[in-house]
Amino acid sequence: TDSHHSILSFSLNSFSVESEKLQSQARVIDELSTLSDSPAPAVTRILYSEKDNLARRFIKGIMEQVGLSVREDAVGNIYGRWDGSEKGLPAVATGSHIDAIPFSGKYDGVVGVLGALEAINVLRRSGFQPKRPLEVIMFTSEEPTRFGISCLGSRLLAGSEALVNTLKLAADAQNISFFDAAKSAGYNLSPDDLSKMVLAEGSYAAFVELHIEQGPLLEEEGLSIGIVTAIAAPASIKVEFEGNGGHAGAVLMPNRNDAGLAAAELALAVERHVLESGSIDTVGTVGILELHPGAINSIPSKSHIEIDIRDIDENRRNGVIEKVHKTAINISQNRQVKLSEFKIINQDPPALSDKSVIDSMKFSTEQLNLSHKFMISRAYHDSLFMARISPMGMIFIPCYKGYSHKPEEYASIEDISNGVKVLALTLAKLSLE
Amino acid sequence: TDSHHSILSFSLNSFSVESEKLQSQARVIDELSTLSDSPAPAVTRILYSEKDNLARRFIKGIMEQVGLSVREDAVGNIYGRWDGSEKGLPAVATGSHIDAIPFSGKYDGVVGVLGALEAINVLRRSGFQPKRPLEVIMFTSEEPTRFGISCLGSRLLAGSEALVNTLKLAADAQNISFFDAAKSAGYNLSPDDLSKMVLAEGSYAAFVELHIEQGPLLEEEGLSIGIVTAIAAPASIKVEFEGNGGHAGAVLMPNRNDAGLAAAELALAVERHVLESGSIDTVGTVGILELHPGAINSIPSKSHIEIDIRDIDENRRNGVIEKVHKTAINISQNRQVKLSEFKIINQDPPALSDKSVIDSMKFSTEQLNLSHKFMISRAYHDSLFMARISPMGMIFIPCYKGYSHKPEEYASIEDISNGVKVLALTLAKLSLE
Ligand SMILES: [Mn+2]
Ligand SMILES: [Mn+2]
Ligand SMILES: [Mn+2]
Ligand SMILES: [Mn+2]
Numbered sequence: 001t002d003s004h005h006s007i008l009s010f011s012l013n014s015f016s017v018e019s020e021k022l023q024s025q026a027r028v029i030d031e032l033s034t035l036s037d038s039p040a041p042a043v044t045r046i047l048y049s050e051k052d053n054l055a056r057r058f059i060k061g062i063m064e065q066v067g068l069s070v071r072e073d074a075v076g077n078i079y080g081r082w083d084g085s086e087k088g089l090p091a092v093a094t095g096s097h098i099d100a101i102p103f104s105g106k107y108d109g110v111v112g113v114l115g116a117l118e119a120i121n122v123l124r125r126s127g128f129q130p131k132r133p134l135e136v137i138m139f140t141s142e143e144p145t146r147f148g149i150s151c152l153g154s155r156l157l158a159g160s161e162a163l164v165n166t167l168k169l170a171a172d173a174q175n176i177s178f179f180d181a182a183k184s185a186g187y188n189l190s191p192d193d194l195s196k197m198v199l200a201e202g203s204y205a206a207f208v209e210l211h212i213e214q215g216p217l218l219e220e221e222g223l224s225i226g227i228v229t230a231i232a233a234p235a236s237i238k239v240e241f242e243g244n245g246g247h248a249g250a251v252l253m254p255n256r257n258d259a260g261l262a263a264a265e266l267a268l269a270v271e272r273h274v275l276e277s278g279s280i281d282t283v284g285t286v287g288i289l290e291l292h293p294g295a296i297n298s299i300p301s302k303s304h305i306e307i308d309i310r311d312i313d314e315n316r317r318n319g320v321i322e323k324v325h326k327t328a329i330n331i332s333q334n335r336q337v338k339l340s341e342f343k344i345i346n347q348d349p350p351a352l353s354d355k356s357v358i359d360s361m362k363f364s365t366e367q368l369n370l371s372h373k374f375m376i377s378r379a380y381h382d383s384l385f386m387a388r389i390s391p392m393g394m395i396f397i398p399c400y401k402g403y404s405h406k407p408e409e410y411a412s413i414e415d416i417s418n419g420v421k422v423l424a425l426t427l428a429k430l431s432l433e
Numbered sequence: 434t435d436s437h438h439s440i441l442s443f444s445l446n447s448f449s450v451e452s453e454k455l456q457s458q459a460r461v462i463d464e465l466s467t468l469s470d471s472p473a474p475a476v477t478r479i480l481y482s483e484k485d486n487l488a489r490r491f492i493k494g495i496m497e498q499v500g501l502s503v504r505e506d507a508v509g510n511i512y513g514r515w516d517g518s519e520k521g522l523p524a525v526a527t528g529s530h531i532d533a534i535p536f537s538g539k540y541d542g543v544v545g546v547l548g549a550l551e552a553i554n555v556l557r558r559s560g561f562q563p564k565r566p567l568e569v570i571m572f573t574s575e576e577p578t579r580f581g582i583s584c585l586g587s588r589l590l591a592g593s594e595a596l597v598n599t600l601k602l603a604a605d606a607q608n609i610s611f612f613d614a615a616k617s618a619g620y621n622l623s624p625d626d627l628s629k630m631v632l633a634e635g636s637y638a639a640f641v642e643l644h645i646e647q648g649p650l651l652e653e654e655g656l657s658i659g660i661v662t663a664i665a666a667p668a669s670i671k672v673e674f675e676g677n678g679g680h681a682g683a684v685l686m687p688n689r690n691d692a693g694l695a696a697a698e699l700a701l702a703v704e705r706h707v708l709e710s711g712s713i714d715t716v717g718t719v720g721i722l723e724l725h726p727g728a729i730n731s732i733p734s735k736s737h738i739e740i741d742i743r744d745i746d747e748n749r750r751n752g753v754i755e756k757v758h759k760t761a762i763n764i765s766q767n768r769q770v771k772l773s774e775f776k777i778i779n780q781d782p783p784a785l786s787d788k789s790v791i792d793s794m795k796f797s798t799e800q801l802n803l804s805h806k807f808m809i810s811r812a813y814h815d816s817l818f819m820a821r822i823s824p825m826g827m828i829f830i831p832c833y834k835g836y837s838h839k840p841e842e843y844a845s846i847e848d849i850s851n852g853v854k855v856l857a858l859t860l861a862k863l864s865l866e
Binding site: 101102104143148213214245248249250251253254261264265267268271275280281284285286288289291292293295298300301306308310380402403404406 | 581677686727
């Protein structure tokens with residue numbers, strides 16, 4: 001077709017590797033990583049913290065440099081827009097997040113935001129003119145660190161009154177409410193503003209996210225690009241046990257109801273029930289386990305654990321959640337502790353990539369002579385929620401040993417550059433459709 | 434004997450219950466409890482914190498009101514002295530602590546400090562004149578909360594070069610060194626000053642501590658006074674595991690080495706090995722269990738647990754410690770996590786009360802027509818260390834349901850008053866010997 005032909009010639013002219021450009025991209029990633037609350041190489045960037053605010057300003061600055069018109073919504077999703085030649089058409093969007101869980105790395109999310117801006121930069125310098133608008137989105141709080149809610153920004157766009165109600169009550173570990181935290185970062189919003197964020201299906205023509213794989217497959221198989229066909233179904237659960245506590249020397253063993261040991265048992269049960277699923281695709285993690293009062297000579301009177309369970313098969317995952325719930329009840333009975341909370345924070349269905357977006361990603365990869373495979377995303381992403389209102393696709397690039405969510409996370413600038421090229425070409429192609 | 438006779442007449446004249454005096458004592462306990470970093474009824478008073486400093490000033494003020502001469506040593510043990518009629522004799526001492534672990538109660542330690550001052554007050558108002566000096570000691574950091582070292586002040590008096598070396602490296606959770614923390618509270622001390630604190634055996638003629646039982650026996654049996662014959666042998670252990678961490682969605686179960694699950698297994702093993710001892714007197718607790726990085730979607734790459742194991746039989750306790758150590762090694766092998774620390778912080782022998790101090794406590798209890806029993810202290814106290822340099826005894830009073838180290842901790846003002854009377858008479862008797 002004509003549009004394929006014009007992209008093809010554009011790609012062959014503009015996508016040569018310039019080592020100077022690569023170095024400058026590496027510098028920008030490094031610069032963003034210094035906006036962190038933990039010493040390098042660890043990155044910690046928490047929603048509405050001072051460092052998060054500085055990083056937001058940094059991203060808006062680049063959007064302006066690249067020539068995009070910048071807009072921010074009520075919770076701080078940031079949009080950089082390049083108008084298309086045909087007014088009124090829904091935009092093709094791309095983007096990811098820049099928040100980082102405590103002591104994590106500098107590529108998760110960041111590659112999909114800075115890479116998207118670089119892709120736009122490449123397209124603009126090449127003289128490309130989109131038909132549909134192109135939009136880069138930096139989503140607010142993909143990570144659940146502060147308020148326990150993942151993909152906050154994209155969830156709100158996809159629409160959820162339940163989420164709005166949850167946010168009305170949400171508070172962080174310091175008991176700062178979501179609204180106060182937002183206000184302190186300059187987002188003076190009301191619950192009404194949240195409800196108004198919902199986008200109608202069809203608001204975007206397509207959404208594409210570039211991301212590091214966060215798994216070892218591409219590196220192990222020596223492939224450049226992963227074309228994501230589905231995102232696994234994540235669920236997260238908060239559990240609290242309460243016992244009587246007491247003095248570690250004075251309360252004899254038969255008189256105890258130790259909330260900490262209840263939590264320890266449940267953490268091990270999560271592992272057991274996940275393994276019982278029999279599928280390699282079922283994973284479960286207890287990443288948070290807190291004891292109260294937390295003194296060596298005090299029997300824990302309260303415990304709090306947070307559980308993450310995922311699968312590409314939603315029913316199988318829900319079966320594990322049920323088993324974990326039953327075991328929590330059994331533990332509370334056996335240990336005579338109160339199961340004061342067993343709350344499923346989210347229990348999202350999996351998302352499928354859109355066939356036409358997959359086709360565009362595959363076409364672009366082949367045009368650029370890059371090796372690829374189709375794969376499943378075991379981590380979730382803002383794409384999981386954008387898929388509810390838009391055709392969705394994801395581009396994965398290799399990362400060192402599959403490491404993510406830790407300081408050793410690494411993607412080479414060559415691999416990032418390959419991802420940026422595939423993204424640029426995919427956006428260009430989709431914008432002309 | 435003459436001395437017995439003079440105490441007897443003194444006690445019959447002076448020890449009537451005055452409801453006004455009782456109310457004022459309850460007020461002083463309440464007032465001290467407000468110097469806390471947690472909302473009432475919970476009390477949190479951590480070594481060298483602002484609230485700890487205010488509480489120290491409060492205690493020194495009462496010592497001065499009562500007419501004692503006040504002195505403070507390098508780490509802030511506070512001494513209030515009443516000179517005796519015969520110069521040069523070693524003093525009879527009493528005292529306890531006022532620091533409080535997070536979210537604990539207002540009686541642990543406090544009863545032994547404020548009660549000692551009230552006992553002195555009673556003796557002074559009654560016209561009693563001691564032969565040996567009487568001294569009230571408020572010990573620094575009986576609780577191990579901030580630097581992981583229990584009975585800091587009394588351990589230093591009992592002498593331990595190993596402890597001085599530990600303190601040179603000690604830092605709290607915010608990485609503030611022991612010396613910096615002390616300095617911020619006005620104690621500008623050097624390691625040398627610590628070494629100089631050691632007291633020779635015989636520096637005190639006797640040491641007696643009044644304390645709530647922290648167990649249910651006196652209340653259950655309807656008795657007023659517990660005469661402590663021995664203090665159980667406490668040990669504390671720090672353990673750290675290290676794994677590879679990683680993304681909770683992306684790292685498949687067979688590829689994990691989860692430091693958090695290793696900690697959970699060890700916590701349950703502590704309970705198992707303690708129960709295997711077969712004795713009701715063996716107790717073990719995991720009061721601290723921390724995961725790093727502590728995010729719901731991150732596999733724990735590090736875990737830290739602190740274990741408290743006690744027994745009245747030192748060898749049996751040490752056998753449990755050995756089993757826990759072996760299990761920690763097994764867990765690290767099975768889960769392929771590194772056992773990066775297994776450190777026995779302290780492993781103290783039990784202490785026996787002195788026969789002549791026991792006799793004095795029993796004599797006083799009987800003089801006052803109070804019911805009593807001989808008992809073992811399962812909690813440790815500064816008395817455990819004072820016993821190394823002085824004849825030692827402890828007076829227990831009932832507390833509600835045996836609760837301690839939690840906000841529900843409670844002792845009635847009548848029970849406290851009985852303890853104060855027994856203490857006063859015991860001090861009087863010992864000071865004349
Ligand atoms: Mn992430
Ligand atoms: Mn991400
Ligand atoms: Mn205590
Ligand atoms: Mn105590």
